Amino acid sequence: xxxxxxxxxxxxxxxxxxxxxxxxxxRTVQGPFPMETKYIWExxxxxxxxxxxxxxxxxxxxxxxxxxxxxxxxxxxxxxxxRRLKQILESDPSA
Numbered sequence: 001x002x003x004x005x006x007x008x009x010x011x012x013x014x015x016x017x018x019x020x021x022x023x024x025x026x027r028t029v030q031g032p033f034p035m036e037t038k039y040i041w042e043x044x045x046x047x048x049x050x051x052x053x054x055x056x057x058x059x060x061x062x063x064x065x066x067x068x069x070x071x072x073x074x075x076x077x078x079x080x081x082x083r084r085l086k087q088i089l090e091s092d093p094s095a
Contacts, residue, residue: 003077013037034058053078 002009011031018024024039035057044050055074 011035051082053082 002011009032012029013026014029016025016027016036021041023041026037028035035055038052038054038056040052040054042050042052055078057074
């Protein structure tokens, strides 16, 4: 499930590529428009990891006209989700 402009969107993904601790590539098999999502993990300083997230979509019809708006909304949603994930991963499990 995702949210776009306050409306829920349902997607189904399939895993296209998986290299544990290195890369995950998924592609929609069902949803409002075709999309590929790629996660890449790299070692960073002091034992940390850096994750790069890239979404690539191919909207058509009306969605093609709304693509710039959709791109900005997706970026905001991704940033919100990643901030929440960081908060969860860095939280104290004993708290």
